[in-house]
Amino acid sequence: MAVKKEEIQKKVIDIVVERMEVTRDRVTPETRLIEDLGADSLDIAELVMEFEEAFDISIPDDEEGVRSVGDAVDFIVKQLEEAGE
Amino acid sequence: MSEGRRVVVTGLGIVSPMAPGGPDTWEGIKAGRMAIRRIQGFDTSGHKTKIAGEVDEFGIDRFMSNKDARRLDRYAQFALVSAGEALQDAGVEFEESEGVRAVKGGISAERVGVIFGTGVGGMKEFEEQTCRLVAKGPSRVSPFLIPKLMPNACAGNIAIYWGLKGVSFSASTACASGAHSIGLAADSIMSGRSDMVVTGGCEAPVTPVGVAGFENLGALSSRNEDPETASRPFDKERDGFVIAEGGAALVLEEYEHARNRGAGIYAEFMGYGFTSDAYHITAPDETGEGPARGIRLALEAGKVSVEDVGYLCAHGTSTPYNDKIETLAIKKAFGEEAARKIPVSSIKSMLGHSLGAAGAIEAAICCYAMRDGVIPPTMNYTTPDPECDLDYVPNAAREADLKVVLSTSLGFGGHNACIVLKRI
CATH class of the missing domain: 3.40.47.10 (Thiolase/Chalcone synthase)
Incomplete structure (x- = not known):
């Protein structure tokens, strides 16, 4: 099954917009969760959980590569591709 | 201190x-x-x-x-x-x-x-x-x-x-x-x-x-x-x-x-009396001794006399036990005759019982009561109970010049807390 990156990106941005209560124009793949949106550790924990639930994946607690919205999208795409293989 | x-x-x-x-x-x-x-x-x-x-x-x-x-x-x-x-x-x-x-x-x-x-x-x-x-x-x-x-x-x-x-x-x-x-x-x-x-x-x-x-x-x-x-x-x-x-x-x-x-x-916050029934986790001690001591300690700490108390804002939950034993406790604390002269009411008749919030809501209401010179009523009072025989300010608020008020709170666990406030 091919993973559609655009769809995943849209869904990730939807979640970030809703949970962080920011306007959509503030959220692009380059947007950094902590530095640009002011997320704290609890926000990050909640976002990770939302991503896990939305995409039915598991994100390890020590996953440190996810800083921006784009990082999250790439991580999810990779996970889904591996799961599809 | x-x-x-x-x-x-x-x-x-x-x-x-x-x-x-x-x-x-x-x-x-x-x-x-x-x-x-x-x-x-x-x-x-x-x-x-x-x-x-x-x-x-x-x-x-x-x-x-x-x-x-x-x-x-x-x-x-x-x-x-x-x-x-x-x-x-x-x-x-x-x-x-x-x-x-x-x-x-x-x-x-x-x-x-x-x-x-x-x-x-x-x-x-x-x-x-x-x-x-x-x-x-x-x-x-x-x-x-x-x-x-x-x-x-x-x-x-x-x-x-x-x-x-x-x-x-x-x-x-x-x-x-x-x-x-x-x-x-x-x-x-x-x-x-x-x-x-x-x-x-x-x-x-x-x-x-x-x-x-x-x-x-x-x-x-x-x-x-x-x-x-x-x-x-x-x-x-x-x-x-x-x-x-x-x-x-x-x-x-x-x-x-x-x-x-x-x-x-x-x-002005005058003082409080904190006591414990040390009796049962939900039931009050039937002697009413715990809250009675709480009331006495509060009056003592606040240096106010029984005659000064113009209103007692009761815990008055509407359970058969609480109201009977609280009545008994008030009589023990003040003496029968003095207790009958003190207006006692429960605003829980209108607001219900909000547990940990109740004592604070009642303290705030006591402040308004003293400011305006109005004693809140006990609503829904229709049938007197021989075991509850005080002046409960039934069904209508009452005007009164209030100088000192007392509020009682009695919690599961046998925790009794009585506070005294005074208008200045």
């Missing part, structure tokens, strides 16, 4: 099922309006109990965004809103100068504390996340669960929001939590450790598990068909309390500090 430090009430805030805010809640109580209704917050079809005192829109958005409010359980939202109203009512503003936060025209924020009570804490959040655990597994339990359910989240969030850096903790003594918090807050000021403390109590127990727990304990009224008459303290036909939610905050302040910044003063 720093001898001579006096404590006054300079601000009030209430979140109640009656109306938004302290002034409108007081107006409703003076008019004898009922705030009990069929539960709207959840589906009660499986519950025996279908009535409660529920809070409608209470304006959390005046203080924080949705995103921030989602981090607080409903119970702590009540605390935050009532505390905000009380600080505004007290005319307290803050300023920062060279990194030091202080009350405008007053002391450093390091001398301002928060002592806030709750009987249970974040029950709603705990229930919702427990359901998620069962339905979806542990990995789906919210990271906000712990910071929302913890019973000190009320005090912690008030301190964080207002930048209050002095003493800060929560007291938990079931239905006496509010009164205990107020007494401890006054202590902190009298002893010289604080100059101002935001205190009070809050509770949001009208949840599926909360209501089921209390109904299975046999504590709740079964008058589902007539919600407005269900809470009937001291009446012979009473059959249990009506569970309710809410919160109230008082700004307590050292007298000279309040005067120097030109604050309005509702009342």
Whole structure:
């Protein structure tokens, strides 16, 4: 099954917009969760959980590569591709 | 103790099922309006109990965004809103100068504390996340669960929001939590450790598990068909309390500090009596000795005589046991003859019983009562009970020149807390 990156990106941005209560124009793949949106550790924990639930994946607690919205999208795409293989 | 430090009430805030805010809640109580209704917050079809005192829109958005409010359980939202109203009512503003936060025209924020009570804490959040655990597994339990359910989240969030850096903790003594918090807050000021403390109590127990727990304990009224008459303290036909939610905050302040910044003063906090029944975890000691000692200790601490007491704001839950034993305790404390001369009423007849919030709501109402010279009524009083034979101010508010009032709170666990306030 091919993973559609655009769809995943849209869904990730939807979640970030809703949970962080920011306007959509503030959220692009380059947007950094902590530095640009002011997320704290609890926000990050909640976002990770939302991503896990939305995409039915598991994100390890020590996953440190996810800083921006784009990082999250790439991580999810990779996970889904591996799961599809 | 720093001898001579006096404590006054300079601000009030209430979140109640009656109306938004302290002034409108007081107006409703003076008019004898009922705030009990069929539960709207959840589906009660499986519950025996279908009535409660529920809070409608209470304006959390005046203080924080949705995103921030989602981090607080409903119970702590009540605390935050009532505390905000009380600080505004007290005319307290803050300023920062060279990194030091202080009350405008007053002391450093390091001398301002928060002592806030709750009987249970974040029950709603705990229930919702427990359901998620069962339905979806542990990995789906919210990271906000712990910071929302913890019973000190009320005090912690008030301190964080207002930048209050002095003493800060929560007291938990079931239905006496509010009164205990107020007494401890006054202590902190009298002893010289604080100059101002935001205190009070809050509770949001009208949840599926909360209501089921209390109904299975046999504590709740079964008058589902007539919600407005269900809470009937001291009446012979009473059959249990009506569970309710809410919160109230008082700004307590050292007298000279309040005067120097030109604050309005509702009342002086005179003293308290804290005792324990040391008897049973839910049932009161039938001798009434625990609350009677509490009342006597409060009068002694407040240096007021029995004749000075113009009104006793009773715990008066509307359970068969409480009202009978509280009546006995009042008679033991004052003596039969003197007790019959003191007006005693229960505002729970209108608001229901909001557990850890109740003592704080009642203390705030006592302040309004003294200011306006009006004693709140006990509504739904129709059939006298030979075992409850005091003046309960039945069914209509009464004008009276009130100088000293006493408020009693009696909690599961045998915790008794009585406080004395005086008009100055």
